[in-house]
Amino acid sequence: MTVSTDQHKEGKKEVTFRVFRFNPQVDSKPYFDDYTIPVERGVTVLRSLNYIKEHIDGSVSFRAFCQAGICGSCGMRVNGLSQLACTTQVWDVLAKSREPGIIKVEPLRNLPLIKDLIVDMDPLVGKMVHYSNWIDSTMPEAQMGKKEFLISEEEFLRYDKATDCILCASCVSECSILRANKEYVSPAVLLKSYRMSVDSRDSMHETRLAELVKDHGVWDCTHCYRCQESCVKSIPIMDAIHGLREDAIESRGKNDTSGSKHAEAFMTDIEKKGKLVEATLPIRTNGVVWTVQNLLPMAMKMIMKRRTPPPPPLVKSVKGIKIFRTMFREMTEHVKQDHKSHKK
């Protein structure tokens, strides 16, 4: 039973919201405005912004709709971390704030800025379209509505978590690849692609995959896990990315793209030596011509600075390599079995 429901009587704190401002009509560059308001425990960042808008400055612009963590409208960076303003408690943020009493509110990154905390979502929608983020049903349209597909709980569970995604774009904002390359597919779009590809009702798995293995696609991810860490719905996005890569290798082979070759080179090295043979990695991934054309200047620089990786014959196997190999083979076998059962 509830002991006390009067938690929010516990007083107020003066909090300064340092809000990112930019109106393209008048501002040549962004700036910050400070708004200091009293905030009780239990109040969210969104409620605070609403208060500022209604009582102090009506021109502060941000999106908000359901205010309950379901619609995904109010994604923004709060003290540097992308999240939903409506489910973020002010006091929780304050407790971890580097500057006491100050909460910095900024727009999401990696999407074009429109005004203040509002960014353009069109590029994300465009990528969903580019990568066919929909089910292309095996059932002809004319037959629809007559009978159900029979789907096991096991299959449902494979995409259940992925369908939690509300496209808030927190992962897009946190993605380190997108910071360097705006054309990169985006974590949310990879997640949705995965969700479609493990659905037995879908008929365009191979076509979608063919697009995903191209440049800016699934092989560009560098496993920084920031998407997964920032996901407001705690969706294991990296599992989806790994799932797509396993699919790609299985159905398109190891020599399909530089991405799959790169992954294969890792596998070979790890199995053989327990560590990477870095010197030949670019050649095995992208071929000799590409490596000479693209990496020669860097190789020269590395030689000058004596930072070249050891030549392959000098890379010794790690200690306990025999036991390691047994474990490694067992593991790959497990993954294969796992994959087979998913395919059923």
Place this chain on the structure above:
Amino acid sequence: MKPFDIVIVGGGGAGLYAAMEAMKTNPALNIAVLSKVYPNRSHTSAAQGGANAALGNKAKDDTVEMHIFDTIKGSDYLADQDAVDVLCSEAPKIIRELENMGTPWSRMEDNTIAQRPFGGAGRPRCCYCSDKTGHTILQTLYEQCLKKGVIFFNEYFALNLSVGGSRSNGLIAMNMKTGKVEAFPAKTVILATGGYAKMYWNRSSNAAGNTGDGQAIAYRAGIPLKDMEFVQFHPTGLRKSGLLVTEGARGEGGYLLNKDGERFMSRYAPEKMELGPRDLVSRSLETEILQGRGFDSPAGKYLHLDLTHLGADLIKSRLPQIREMAMNFEGVDPIEEPIPVRPTAHYSMGGIDTDNQTRTVMEGVYAAGECGCVSVHGANRLGGNSLLDILVFGRIAGRTAAEEAGKFTPGRISEAELAAQFEEIRGGMHPSGRYERYGELREELGQTLALNVGIFRESSLLQKGISDIAELKERFKKVRISDSSDVFNTNLMQVLELKNMLDLAETVAAGAYARQESRGSHTRIDFPVRDDANWHKHTLATLVKGNVTLGEKPVTMGRYELQERTY
């Protein structure tokens, strides 16, 4: 802009289904969907519980006929029986259709679509995807629309229909990204903007944008609104925010308890207990609170929704969103403690008057979903029937508009009309001297509605409500927009939404004052019984010379005679 064959206003379940069906019916048509948010943000996503369809997966003896009867009885016999026929007969087909397109329904052991019990239903027929049913349906529809190449105008705020004689020339809307007022000349317009229950503001479970824009647009164009007085209060809103705890929580076995720890529903619905229909359960909670058996808190009186006996596993697997919300907005983990709840304005049964094919009285204008009123919900909607409504009638709207678009010549909207619209919204809202804050007006509107036009209504309360609304409308004339920017002026948008809510609040209060009986969600303390002799009819609210004018429309009966409604 080139005239459209169909302009759909609203990108929720009804609007998206309409778009999809219209393209299917005639792929050559030029169709646009306008939405003030990205379609995947629409409030359809908040529907947690599920959609009813007599699939018979869970209860083999369930039938469409039983679904029809439950819906008519649930409506307190105000639903039109031919419309309910359409709703329930189409249900199994449309749920399977969604399934065929990829909606991730939860599954039974035999791998068919899972179903669970819901309030007011004789059989467990509510199809669901854990507690994110609306979200997954909306995702599916949005994905399929993208697949079909539907043209979206996202973040456009609809302002008005352009009316020429007995028909509409199309729609006028503001592009939020530029602030420009743009014309959408069209042969047909489908209004599918959702409900108006957000006028109760903090005492509402709705999204901030559920401000009845479509109904207000229709009303200003002279199209009658039907049964506006019927606003459903959901029994279990979170105490502080009004946000919703799905009926699924009770469907899974949750208890409602008062401060004495008593399962008080035994007094009001001894058979169905917590799974009585919404209006009855809401009144029961309100009565418990009024009679002093609620808990006290600075945020108001409340009761307990207890899930603790269901166990951590079930709560985590079946009600994860509810758990998250209870923790985020009340600081309570339902695995360990009961959730503080009280009734919250949740759904608008009333809406734009349409026929069974979603046609309004204005040629070429259609309305569907919560925005329209066919009527399938009558005086009270059953849980699980609203998702169904938007799907079934969204599809019908798309098909009807696609079939009828050819009958109409494309409309023309003049530059002068656009300029006048622009002047109206941007010119007059910078009063000098004393001015009003829209945030305060909005909160006061919610308060007076909750107090005077709420669950329990009475003549003098309603009079107070009506005069409060009139006063707020007067004060609205002095409202000021402090943001002068053209780009994404959310300040302006919120003021325009408030204007829509004020217009509609008048029709809700007027209908409630006129209807001297108690039926479904509408409870008059001074007229406590249902009065079939005088009030078995729909009310119609029409704007005539700036004032609400009430008319009436008979209820279409069918196989089911009027009966007393007990559970």
